Amino acid sequence: MAKVVVDPITRIEGHLRIEVTEESGRITDAWASSTQFRGIEIILEGRDPRDAWAFTQRICGVCTVVHAITSCRAVEDALGIEVPPAGGLIRNLVHGMQTVQDHVIHFYHLHALDWVDVVSALDADPAGTAKLAASISPWPNNSATYFAEVQDRVRKFVQSGQLGIFTNGYWGHPAYKLPPEANLMAVAHYLEALDWQRDVIRVHTIFGGKNPHPNFLVGGMASAINLDGTGTINAESLTKVQDLIKRARAFVEQVYWPDLLAVASFYKDWAAIGGGVKNYISVGEYPDNGQWRDIDSMYLPRGVIFDRNLNEVLPYDQQKVKEYITSSWYDYKEGDKVALHPSKGETTPHYTGPQPPWTYIQDYDKYTWMKAPRYDDRPVEVGPLARMLVAYASGHSDVKEVVNDALGRLGVGPTALFSTLGRTAARGVETVLLARRLEYWFDALVARIKGGDTQTFNGDHWDPSTWPKSAQGYGFLEAARGALGHWVEIQDGAISHYQCVVPSTWNCSPRDVNGASGPYEAALTDNHPLVDPERPLEILRTIHSFDPCMACGVHVLDAEGHEVTQVRVNG
Amino acid sequence: MYFPLSHPWAEDETLGEHLERRGVTRRQFLKYCGEVAVMLGLSQAMVPEIARALQEQRRPSVIWLQLQECTGCVESVLRTADPTIGDLLLDLISLDYQHTLMAAAGKAAEQAKQDAMEKNRGSYLLVVTGSIPRNEDGIYLTIGGRTGQDVLMEAVQGAAAVIGIGACAHFGSVQSARPNPTGAVGIADVIRDRPVVNIAGCPPIADVVTATVVHFLTFNRLPELDGEGRPIFAYGSRIHDQCFRRAHYDAGQYVQEFDDDGARKGWCLYQMGCKGPATFSPCPIFQWNDHTDWPIGAGHPCLGCTERHFWDTMTPFYGRLPNVAGFGVERRADTIGLSLALGAAAGVGAHAIATGIHRARTRQAPNKEPADLPVIPTEKKSEEDPNG
Numbered sequence: 001m002a003k004v005v006v007d008p009i010t011r012i013e014g015h016l017r018i019e020v021t022e023e024s025g026r027i028t029d030a031w032a033s034s035t036q037f038r039g040i041e042i043i044l045e046g047r048d049p050r051d052a053w054a055f056t057q058r059i060c061g062v063c064t065v066v067h068a069i070t071s072c073r074a075v076e077d078a079l080g081i082e083v084p085p086a087g088g089l090i091r092n093l094v095h096g097m098q099t100v101q102d103h104v105i106h107f108y109h110l111h112a113l114d115w116v117d118v119v120s121a122l123d124a125d126p127a128g129t130a131k132l133a134a135s136i137s138p139w140p141n142n143s144a145t146y147f148a149e150v151q152d153r154v155r156k157f158v159q160s161g162q163l164g165i166f167t168n169g170y171w172g173h174p175a176y177k178l179p180p181e182a183n184l185m186a187v188a189h190y191l192e193a194l195d196w197q198r199d200v201i202r203v204h205t206i207f208g209g210k211n212p213h214p215n216f217l218v219g220g221m222a223s224a225i226n227l228d229g230t231g232t233i234n235a236e237s238l239t240k241v242q243d244l245i246k247r248a249r250a251f252v253e254q255v256y257w258p259d260l261l262a263v264a265s266f267y268k269d270w271a272a273i274g275g276g277v278k279n280y281i282s283v284g285e286y287p288d289n290g291q292w293r294d295i296d297s298m299y300l301p302r303g304v305i306f307d308r309n310l311n312e313v314l315p316y317d318q319q320k321v322k323e324y325i326t327s328s329w330y331d332y333k334e335g336d337k338v339a340l341h342p343s344k345g346e347t348t349p350h351y352t353g354p355q356p357p358w359t360y361i362q363d364y365d366k367y368t369w370m371k372a373p374r375y376d377d378r379p380v381e382v383g384p385l386a387r388m389l390v391a392y393a394s395g396h397s398d399v400k401e402v403v404n405d406a407l408g409r410l411g412v413g414p415t416a417l418f419s420t421l422g423r424t425a426a427r428g429v430e431t432v433l434l435a436r437r438l439e440y441w442f443d444a445l446v447a448r449i450k451g452g453d454t455q456t457f458n459g460d461h462w463d464p465s466t467w468p469k470s471a472q473g474y475g476f477l478e479a480a481r482g483a484l485g486h487w488v489e490i491q492d493g494a495i496s497h498y499q500c501v502v503p504s505t506w507n508c509s510p511r512d513v514n515g516a517s518g519p520y521e522a523a524l525t526d527n528h529p530l531v532d533p534e535r536p537l538e539i540l541r542t543i544h545s546f547d548p549c550m551a552c553g554v555h556v557l558d559a560e561g562h563e564v565t566q567v568r569v570n571g
Numbered sequence: 572m573y574f575p576l577s578h579p580w581a582e583d584e585t586l587g588e589h590l591e592r593r594g595v596t597r598r599q600f601l602k603y604c605g606e607v608a609v610m611l612g613l614s615q616a617m618v619p620e621i622a623r624a625l626q627e628q629r630r631p632s633v634i635w636l637q638l639q640e641c642t643g644c645v646e647s648v649l650r651t652a653d654p655t656i657g658d659l660l661l662d663l664i665s666l667d668y669q670h671t672l673m674a675a676a677g678k679a680a681e682q683a684k685q686d687a688m689e690k691n692r693g694s695y696l697l698v699v700t701g702s703i704p705r706n707e708d709g710i711y712l713t714i715g716g717r718t719g720q721d722v723l724m725e726a727v728q729g730a731a732a733v734i735g736i737g738a739c740a741h742f743g744s745v746q747s748a749r750p751n752p753t754g755a756v757g758i759a760d761v762i763r764d765r766p767v768v769n770i771a772g773c774p775p776i777a778d779v780v781t782a783t784v785v786h787f788l789t790f791n792r793l794p795e796l797d798g799e800g801r802p803i804f805a806y807g808s809r810i811h812d813q814c815f816r817r818a819h820y821d822a823g824q825y826v827q828e829f830d831d832d833g834a835r836k837g838w839c840l841y842q843m844g845c846k847g848p849a850t851f852s853p854c855p856i857f858q859w860n861d862h863t864d865w866p867i868g869a870g871h872p873c874l875g876c877t878e879r880h881f882w883d884t885m886t887p888f889y890g891r892l893p894n895v896a897g898f899g900v901e902r903r904a905d906t907i908g909l910s911l912a913l914g915a916a917a918g919v920g921a922h923a924i925a926t927g928i929h930r931a932r933t934r935q936a937p938n939k940e941p942a943d944l945p946v947i948p949t950e951k952k953s954e955e956d957p958n959g
Contacts, residue, residue: 005677005678006676006677006678007677007714007715007716008670008676008677008680008681008714008715009676009677010670010671010672010673010674010675010676010680011670011671011672011673011674011676012670012671013641013642013671014642015637015712015713015714017713017716035712035713035714036639036711036712036713037704037711037712037753038639038704038711038745038746038752038753038755039746039752039753040745040746042750042752043745043746043748043749043750043751043752043882047886047887048886048887048888048889048890050887050888050889051886051887051888051889054874054888055745055748055882058641058643058744058745058773059641060641060642060643061640061641061642061643061644061645061646061647061774062641062642062643062646064643064646109672110671113674118674162630162632162665162667164665164666164667165666165667165669165672165673165674166673166674167667167673167674167675167683167686167687168674168675168679168680168682168683169674169675169679170674170675170679194649197649197650198649198650198651198860198861199861201650201860202860202861202863204860205859205860205863205864205865205869206863206864206869207869208866208869208871209859209864209865209866209867209868209869209870209871210854210859210860210864210865210866210869211646211650211859211860212643212646212647212650212774213643213773213774214869215866215869215871215874217829217871219829220829220830222829222830222834222869222870222871223869223870223871224829224830224834224835224870225835226835226836229835229836229837230837231815231816231837231868231870232834232835232836232837232870240863349752351707351710353710355708355710356709356710356713356716356717356718356721357715357716357717357721358713358716359716361716369711454835455830456830457829457830459828459829459830462828462829534678535679536676536677540676551640551641551642
């Protein structure tokens with residue numbers, strides 16, 4: 001049995017170490033270790049709750065809007081602030097575009113090189129690539145001349161001897177299955193997606209002033225609407241937004257989604273690999289009326305699936321969320337065996353690992369900065385797959401249409417979704433649907449403006465003198481990578497307690513008191529190959545299918561002696 | 572974008588030869604050099620020199636370390652505005668180690684870095700995003716089983732220049748905010764034997780990064796820096812002095828509440844807590860995301876994110892700066908500095924290290940020190956005339 005270490009895991013956000021044991025080409029056990037800790041929540045203590053969005057936003061610069069919006073929701077919940085519908089629609093546009101752009105970047109720039117052999121593209125017949133591309137998409141940039149140019153660049157690049165970011169890639173690994181023509185197509189679109197992602201995200205700049213880290217506001221959005229104004233949201237900026245949404249949708253439908261299906265058709269064996277834990281949660285997202293507490297207005301539904309049972313969607317009860325530290329570098333007052341609800345959360349870091357430099361972390365009982373969240377004492381996967389499964393099982397017509405179409409084209413059944421490939425495909429399904437939905441939200445915003453409703457901000461409780469002496473609240477959101485929750489307590493106008501439970505904490509969670517592994521670890525040991533431990537390409541495939549965001553996962557640190565005694569429970 | 576694949580540059584080829592082979596005309600190249608000169612604040616008489624120097628360049632190796640951070644700065648560089656500038660500028664480098672984009676992982680990735688450091692010893696550019704956590708012997712960040720500081724100091728030794736991108740590398744940013752639980756510091760606090768350029772901001776505008784690299788390649792030295800290590804070409808002027816809402820400030824036309832009549836007329840955000848008067852940054856000039864807009868332009872007050880310890884000195888973000896009037900555009904950050912800041916930055920670091928993790932471990936209640944908290948007249952909107 002061989003011990004295998006992959007550290008750093010690259011093409012993710014943040015710092016992640018994976019260790020596995022391997023025997024006869026199969027992974028027999030796995031450990032996921034998060035190796036960075038920052039501690040944002042204690043920093044928030046004593047500060048103005050209206051500033052919290054900016055602090056929590058800096059938890060992550062990749063999913064750069066999700067913590068900010070969730071923080072605003074939590075503070076608005078605590079202070080009883082309702083966001084005006086136009087402000088809510090702008091948030092949907094900003095968040096929706098974030099998710100669409102993030103998913104496409106993930107596919108091409110973070111995940112594709114696990115499936116696409118750049119060097120093999122040199123052997124492609126550009127005419128064959130053009131034929132392949134034309135057979136799956138009407139995208140105009142599909143000529144043989146174009147693909148020949150790209151191939152020429154690749155050739156010169158390889159010949160230059162300076163491979164830059166492609167140095168030491170696992171090129172030629174037997175697990176790469178795409179024909180050269182498909183590799184060339186994917187490489188060309190990798191390049192196009194670089195321009196596209198830079199372009200479409202300007203929706204954030206229009207409504208929030210910049211990207212990454214656009215600006216938000218408790219009570220709504222700061223970008224005032226005045227069609228006749230300068231320095232406001234006016235006809236010119238709305239036209240730009242509309243155009244960017246169109247461009248986003250065209251690329252998603254004509255490049256990303258066809259590419260994803262084409263690549264997937266060569267890797268159907270990965271529909272039986274890397275499933276992992278069998279439970280899924282979605283907290284629901286995209287309230288059409290701006291009111292996230294009104295779960296009936298959500299485009300994507302809230303719910304829980306246990307044991308992969310698509311015949312039953314259970315209601316989500318946030319009281320069932322608890323976190324273990326049995327395998328994590330923290331102490332609890334009551335010891336390592338108990339689990340705590342986030343409202344009672346303690347985070348007392350206590351490093352017990354080896355002094356660096358170290359060789360193996362798997363030899364230690366505690367091995368990560370991630371806590372282990374559990375729902376009803378079970379490990380749970382969150383993310384696009386969870387959202388699509390909950391929606392599919394809830395009978396969501398848009399989701400069912402696109403999922404069934406994809407399954408039909410690949411010739412696989414719904415159980416194929418419970419896999420590494422299923423995770424990647426579900427992300428594509430969601431992107432297709434959200435790219436469409438952006439137009440719906442844009443039209444709704446324009447209709448409101450036409451009707452004279454331009455209010456983007458509710459200032460009724462902006463002034464701290466209008467706040468109660470003490471208040472508690474929480475906010476939920478479905479981030480690109482899964483279910484996110486912030487809990488806040490405000491005392492005398494300042495934050496007295498703040499806690500986040502984050503998508504990558506769920507997915508990268510270590511073993512709990514029962515020895516149950518989290519989703520990464522479980523996926524790596526679920527029918528999982530590892531042909532060459534020196535070139536662990538298969539590990540990257542499954543880990544990347546989760547789209548890890550480690551800085552998000554590890555940030556928790558709250559002060560001792562601050563227990564929330566009451567948490568408002570909504571739906 | 573700095574995607575080298577799109578414009579393969581042979582190892583022994585100069586940029587001039589490379590561009591010629593790519594079909595870039597002399598005129599296009601000079602136009603580009605002119606744009607860079609404008610960005611760097613140089614005379615157009617310098618354009619031929621920039622062109623000559625760039626043409627003679629060979630593609631340098633860049634090693635990019637990501638330490639304690641959120642990856643927002645990497646994302647910002649991915650959004651480099653003008654494709655032509657981005658392609659040309661970032662095509663100037665061979666990006667040999669960069670976690671977010673590189674194909675290799677684990678041992679193969681670390682080997683790529685070792686090879687690049689050995690082969691290019693003394694000549695590679697070291698780019699750093701993120702801070703160094705110093706508490707508990709640095710165990711709050713490890714990469715490949717080594718501490719962040721260990722990884723950084725190894726790479727610094729053979730670097731021709733060190734460029735820190737973003738507020739984390741500059742001073743530790745959000746994780747160094749009071750009480751700084753992990754003891755996070757900027758890289759200049761651990762790199763003592765050579766200058767560190769700070770491309771300040773949370774995140775900074777990518778065009779500043781590329782212009783700084785061009786300056787280094789053109790003149791074989793770093794651009795002139797202010798006391799914070801920030802290039803003066805980008806951080807030499809105050810937002811307040813370049814802001815297109817400045818006329819409203821001078822006219823006494825202020826937004827009094829978000830989404831009020833003044834907000835819908837694009838008036839000055841000073842009363843809403845704008846930190847533009849205390850912030851040195853190219854935001855109003857370069858703008859963001861292909862010159863689409865910038866924070867104040869989109870109606871939100873400036874957070875002051877290019878300034879050291881802005882999380883402590885510029886908060887509450889919606890609190891109004893006191894005593895703004897009374898200095899002119901000729902002043903630089905070194906002379907205005909943090910005199911405008913809301914709270915005293917002094918002592919933040921020491922305070923943090925003393926009270927951070929140890930306090931949590933020993934399970935004491937947080938030791939708040941009221942005297943150390945920023946005190947701001949947040950709600951006294953009509954108290955004084957800011958034009959004073």
